[in-house]
Amino acid sequence: MQKNPAAGLIDLSNGAYAWLAPQGTWGWSNAGLVVDGEESILIDTLFDLDLTQTMLKAMRDAQPCTANINTLVNTHANGDHCHGNELVTGADIIASSASAAEMDELPPEGLAAIMDAAKTMGPVGEYFIHCFGAFNFHGINYTPPTKTFDGELHMHVGDKPIHMIEVGPAHTRGDVLVHSPADKTVFTGDILFIEGTPLIWEGPVANWISACRRIENMGVDHIVPGHGPITDKSGVRKVRQYLEYVRDQAKLRYDAGLNAWEAAQDIALSEYSAWSEPERIAVNVDSLYREFANDDTRTDVVELFRRMGELAGFKPRVDS
Numbered sequence: 319m320q321k322n323p324a325a326g327l328i329d330l331s332n333g334a335y336a337w338l339a340p341q342g343t344w345g346w347s348n349a350g351l352v353v354d355g356e357e358s359i360l361i362d363t364l365f366d367l368d369l370t371q372t373m374l375k376a377m378r379d380a381q382p383c384t385a386n387i388n389t390l391v392n393t394h395a396n397g398d399h400c401h402g403n404e405l406v407t408g409a410d411i412i413a414s415s416a417s418a419a420e421m422d423e424l425p426p427e428g429l430a431a432i433m434d435a436a437k438t439m440g441p442v443g444e445y446f447i448h449c450f451g452a453f454n455f456h457g458i459n460y461t462p463p464t465k466t467f468d469g470e471l472h473m474h475v476g477d478k479p480i481h482m483i484e485v486g487p488a489h490t491r492g493d494v495l496v497h498s499p500a501d502k503t504v505f506t507g508d509i510l511f512i513e514g515t516p517l518i519w520e521g522p523v524a525n526w527i528s529a530c531r532r533i534e535n536m537g538v539d540h541i542v543p544g545h546g547p548i549t550d551k552s553g554v555r556k557v558r559q560y561l562e563y564v565r566d567q568a569k570l571r572y573d574a575g576l577n578a579w580e581a582a583q584d585i586a587l588s589e590y591s592a593w594s595e596p597e598r599i600a601v602n603v604d605s606l607y608r609e610f611a612n613d614d615t616r617t618d619v620v621e622l623f624r625r626m627g628e629l630a631g632f633k634p635r636v637d638s
Contacts, residue, residue, distance in 0.1 A: 324338055324547065324548075325338050325339060325340040325341075326338065326376065327373075327376040327377060327380055328548065329380070330501060330503055330540045331501075332500070332501055333352060333353040333354055333381070333478075333501070334350075334351070334352050334353075334498060334501035334503045334540070335350065335351040335352075335353075335377065335380065335381075336348060336349075336350055336351075336505075336540070336542040336548055337349040337350065337351070337373050337376070337377075338547065338548070339364075339545070342511065342512065342513060342514045342543075342545035342546035342547070342594065343449075343514065343545070343594050343595065344449035344450060344595065345365045345398045345449065345450055345452070345453055346365075346398075346545065347362065347364060347365065347396075347398040347399055347508075347544055347545055348362070348542055348543060348544060348545060348546075349361055349362040349363065349364065349373060349399075349505075350362065350496065350503075350505040350542050351377055351381070351384065352475050352478060352480065352498050352501065352503075353381045353383060353384065353475070353476075354475050354476025354477055354478045354500075355383075355476035355477070356383045356476075357383070357388050357475045357476045358381065358383055358384045358387050358388055358389075358475060359387070359388065359389040359390070359391065359473075359475045359480060359496075360377075360384075360387050360389070360390045360391070360406060360409070361390075361391050361393065361496045361505040361507075362390075362391070362392060362393055362399040362400070362505075362507065362544075363390065363392075363399065363400055363401065363402030363403050363405065363406065364398065364399075364401065364402045365397055365398040365401050365402075365453045366401055366402070366453045366454045366455060366458065367401075367402060367404075367405060367454070367457065367458060368454065369402065369453075370401070370402025370405050371402075371405060373402075374405060374406070386408060387406050387408075387409045388409060388410070388475070389409055389410045389411075389412060389473070389475070390403065390406045390409045390410070390411045390412070391411075391412045391413065391482060391494065391496055392411065392412070392413040392417060392421075392463060392494075393413075393417075393493060393494045393495075393496065393505065393506070393507025393508070393544065394413075394414075394417050394420075394486065394489060394490040394492060394493045394494065394507050394508060395413075395417045395418075395420035395421040395423075395490050395491065395492065396490060396508065397424070397426060397429060397455075399507060399508070399544065400413075400421060400461075401426050401455070401458050402458075403461035403462075404458070404459045404461040410464055410465055411461065411462070411463045411464045411465070412463060412464075412465045412466070412467065412471065412482065413463040413466055413492065413494070414466060414467060414468065414484045414486065414492035414493075414494050415466040415467065415468050415492065416468075416484075416486060416487065416490075416491040416492025417463070417466075417486070417490065417491065417492035417493075417494070418462060418463045418466045418492075419491070419492075420490060420491045420492065421460075421462055421463070422462065425460040426455050426458035426459075426460055427455075427458075427460070429450070429455045430455035430456050430458075432446065433446060433447070433450060433451070433455060436451075440634065441624070441627055441628070441632040441633055441634055442620060442623050442624040442627050442632070444627070444632050445623060445624075445626065445627030445630060445632040446623065448627075448630070448632065467482065467484070468484065469484055470482060470483050470484065475498075477500075478498060478500040478501070479498075479499055479500065480496065480497070480498055481496075481497040481498075481499070482494050482495070482496055482497075483495045483496075483497060483532070485509060485525065485526075485528070485529035485532065486520065486525065487520040487521065487522070487525060488509060488518075488520060488521065488522075488523075488525040488526035488529055489507075489508040489509060489516070489517060489518065489519060489520065489526065490508070490519055490520050491520050493507055493508065493509055493529070494507060495507070495509065495529070495532070495533070497536065497538070499537070501540070502537060502538045502539040502540060503538060503539070503540040503541075503542065504533060504536055504538045504540075504541055504542070505542045506533060506541065506542065506543050506544060507544045508543075508544035508545065509526065509529045509530070509533070509543075509544070509557075510530075510533075510541065510543035510544060510545075510546075510549065510553070510554060510557055511543060511544065511545045511546055511557065511593075512543045512545065512546030512547055512548075512549045512553050512557070513546045513547065513593055513594065514545050514546050514593055514594040514595055515560070515590065515593045515594065515595045515596055515597075515598040515599070515602075516557055516560060516561060516598070516602070517595075517598045517601055517602065518561075518601060518602045518605040518606070519601065519605065520605070521605045521606070521608070521609050522609050523561055523564075523565050523605075523606060523609065526561055527558055527561050527562060530554050530555070530557055530558035530561070531558065533551070533554045534551050534554050534555060534558075541553065541554060560590050560593075563590070564585065564599065564602050564603070564606070565606060567581075567585045568581055568585065568602075568603045568606040568607065568610075569606070569610060571584060571585070571603075572606075572607055572610045572611075577607075578603050578604045578606075578607040578617075579600070579603075579604075579625060581603050581607070582599050582600040582602075582603040582604070582625065582629070583629070585599060585603070587599065595626075595630075596629070597625075597626040597627070597628075597629035597630040598626060599629070600622060600625035600626045600629055601622050601625075601626065604617050604622060604625075
């Protein structure tokens with residue numbers, strides 16, 4: 319993925335903002351802000367405290383009322399969308415019930431421990447460092463949601479209606495869209511990776527495809543993805559078509575008797591190979607195979623990272 323020339327705080331007009339990371343690769347996530355009068359809602363924090371602090375300062379400079387943000391929504395459980403929660407003091411923190419439960423499973427100290435061990439883990443450790451070495455996971459106080467919901471939640475920021483729509487399980491177990499109709503804006507979390515490869519940690523893929531179609535049917539002008547540049551409905555359609563393509567290609571190989579790792583190595587990504595992190599095909603096929611087999615047995619996450627790392631060129635060294 320190319321460097322994003324529009325990184326930083328982007329004014330979408332009328333009190334809606336997007337925070338865009340300088341790139342959309344592993345851990346470099348986007349966030350959003352909606353303000354009306356003296357009230358505000360923040361959509362997601364970032365992967366570590368320094369990044370989140372920089373974002374919050376830019377928001378305070380643009381909108382002084384955000385010194386006291388009223389509400390924070392975490393679109394899902396991945397740390398690059400919630401590790402900075404502790405810095406949004408005094409806010410109600412909202413997430414879907416499924417996301418709140420999933421956050422408990424890998425708190426920041428768990429990721430810090432993995433990264434501390436990465437140098438001793440061989441090629442997969444090198445891949446971990448490649449993905450996450452730019453971030454500091456030490457000293458983060460795990461700050462979970464204070465309120466949860468299932469399905470949909472409707473509230474107001476000043477006079478603006480805000481609709482939170484649970485569309486997971488898809489990327490994770492409880493993905494949420496945040497729609498501000500007055501601003502014709504939707505913040506999608508990781509339902510959308512733009513110019514980057516979607517990552518199916520959870521599935522079923524049909525839920526994710528349905529979520530894309532829901533966005534395609536919204537009356538919005540601004541679509542802020544979890545990673546990558548702001549997009550339009552053509553960008554949403556490309557994500558949906560990737561998911562449909564990988565689903566269909568994986569099913570052919572499942573029916574032919576290939577295992578998930580063999581299938582991941584065999585699928586030609588064609589135009590999607592230009593997206594960043596094409597190696598995520600290893601996780602996507604593994605999740606699809608679990609779905610095809612109606613099997614809840616999960617492959618160990620370190621093994622999944624090993625497969626991705628191998629596809630990305632992080633392989634055991636062969637002595638000559």
